[in-house]
Amino acid sequence: MKLATWNINSLTVRLPQVLDWLAANPVELLALQELKMTDDKFPHAAFAAAGYQSVCFGQKTYNGVALISKAPAQDVVRNIPGFDDDLARVISASYQMPDGSATDSSINSASSNLDKRLRVIGAYFPNGQEPGSDKFEYKLAWLDALRAWVRSELVQHPHLVLMGDYNITFDDADTWDPEGMRDQIHCTDEERYQLQALVALGLADAHRLFAQPPKSYSWWDYRDLAFRRNHGMRIDHILISNALKSAATACWIDKTPRKNERPSDHTPVLIEFANCNLGRTHAPG
């Protein structure tokens, strides 16, 4: 089973690229960020024709998130419950997994009352604009709310994936220019502390569970020939709960869509789990 996340920076512009990418990369689930469209414009039919169901949470001009999946989404929640927010940044849902799939056996056998479904949170974290700005304060408040909510979600849903555009680097290895970016947005101590606090709830950065090429990034500025020079940052992440760690077999960044005509400035990040076919109810063969 493969899952992916991709900030597509306008689904209106990028829908053909997303469909092309899904045809070449038939993941079980794809989380999208920055739809930049209202729900009435969401192309459910185009995804259905490609074999995918979709749930979305859009808004005009900015933000907007969606989950595209082969299996139906259950218990869909939009944004962070209890956190008053005008911006469409988070969508989460549960997906049925067959018995004996990508779940920690100790969890399964010892706690039969726990939710065995996969819980997926797709999120577009605030940018923050500039340290000290109002938008930066909003980013920190949003991160506080997210962490409190994810803590309780982990209790309810042991098999949790939190993925999307985090707009935060873990450390200097996640940026092409650590000195130039020091204390700049995406690289401040406050943001990185928040990211570590999220991990400390019982999550793992899937990227770092596996060997990766040096200077692996998920975003490159449109300016300065940044992609060609690999002047990028790793700000799109897949965090998985500890109960899923043993089932993860690979995590990688697919740079090929960044080479498209009119690309998104972000590129997809994928994770693979063994022995799990999300939503497949029939035996193979």
Next chain:
DNA sequence: ATGGCCATCGCGGATGGA
């Protein structure tokens, strides 16, 4: 370097992104 690029809204140029 008071920047470069891109999407949106809307038809010029501001705003936001990262």
